[in-house]
Amino acid sequence: MDEKDLLAERFESHRARLHAVAQRMLGSAAEADDALQEAWLRTSRASRDDVDDLGAWLTTVVSRVCLTMMDSRRRRREEALGEEDRLPDPSVVVIDPAAGAPEEQALVADAVGGALLVVLDQLSPAERLAFVLHDLFGLSFEEIAPIVERTPAAARQLASRARRRVRGAEPPAADFKRRRAIVDAYLAAAREGDFDGLLNVLAPDVVLRVDAGGGVPLRIVRGAGAVASSASTGARAGQATGRSVRPALVDGEPGAVVFAADGTPVTIIGIAVAGDRVTGLDIMLDPARVAAVVGRG
Numbered sequence: 001m002d003e004k005d006l007l008a009e010r011f012e013s014h015r016a017r018l019h020a021v022a023q024r025m026l027g028s029a030a031e032a033d034d035a036l037q038e039a040w041l042r043t044s045r046a047s048r049d050d051v052d053d054l055g056a057w058l059t060t061v062v063s064r065v066c067l068t069m070m071d072s073r074r075r076r077r078e079e080a081l082g083e084e085d086r087l088p089d090p091s092v093v094v095i096d097p098a099a100g101a102p103e104e105q106a107l108v109a110d111a112v113g114g115a116l117l118v119v120l121d122q123l124s125p126a127e128r129l130a131f132v133l134h135d136l137f138g139l140s141f142e143e144i145a146p147i148v149e150r151t152p153a154a155a156r157q158l159a160s161r162a163r164r165r166v167r168g169a170e171p172p173a174a175d176f177k178r179r180r181a182i183v184d185a186y187l188a189a190a191r192e193g194d195f196d197g198l199l200n201v202l203a204p205d206v207v208l209r210v211d212a213g214g215g216v217p218l219r220i221v222r223g224a225g226a227v228a229s230s231a232s233t234g235a236r237a238g239q240a241t242g243r244s245v246r247p248a249l250v251d252g253e254p255g256a257v258v259f260a261a262d263g264t265p266v267t268i269i270g271i272a273v274a275g276d277r278v279t280g281l282d283i284m285l286d287p288a289r290v291a292a293v294v295g296r297g
Contacts, residue, residue, distance in 0.1 A: 035066050
């Protein structure tokens with residue numbers, strides 16, 4: 001066995017742990033796969049003459065790849081929102097009703113849990129990495145410090161700030177169940193064309209963004225009345241063509257995917273919830289992008 005084959009074998013022996021680190025950093029199994037691919041490319045090109053602990057070294061490589069990907073993702077979203085011509089690709093996991101209650105499957109699909117992912121997304125990349133590596137994977141702050149380019153004491157502070165915010169979050173299962181109930185109420189009201197029901201679940205300043213693809217500018221609808229009218233009209237049109245709606249996790253949050261009568265995914269519905277109201281809706285209609293995103297999930 002030559003040196004590269006031996007390295008590949010050793011890399012594979014660490015893959016499960018590295019993938020778990022990447023998924024908790026990025027919140028997406030598909031993005032974690034991409035991170036590991038990039039980490040392998042960097043590993044295969046790097047000199048490892050002074051590496052004593054390959055597992056720790058690989059964790060550092062994967063963590064730095066994740067930091068780069070998180071920064072790139074943030075910049076893409078800012079550019080997309082600035083141009084207002086398309087929505088960023090979400091991560092999507094369609095819920096199989098036969099596999100258990102949505103909140104139970106969600107927690108299985110992502111070991112961190114929906115509510116915790118929301119909190120982690122609000123942290124800086126350095127805070128998130130320090131918390132994930134120390135609290136979830138047991139790395140010391142001496143090991144974490146060079147990854148986040150801080151002193152061990154500063155890395156400890158990063159993790160401490162993140163930990164306080166995480167502990168202040170609602171328990172994942174309970175919070176997910178609450179948000180799923182609000183999302184289900186919205187979907188039911190839209191399906192029935194219940195204008196008053198929609199007004200009851202939509203925040204007064206709710207924002208709907210619709211990405212139709214094909215170079216069509218992003219359509220933005222503001223206010224509960226206008227969004228309720230648009231939602232009920234769209235749901236009725238979908239029912240007339242035999243479409244069905246299935247619950248999904250969209251970027252770790254309760255959402256939905258609409259399927260055509262032949263089983264093809266045609267629409268992704270991302271839904272933001274604050275308190276007991278829907279505050280934002282992102283609707284992706286571009287057939288090619290919808291199929292690609294749902295396929296990755």
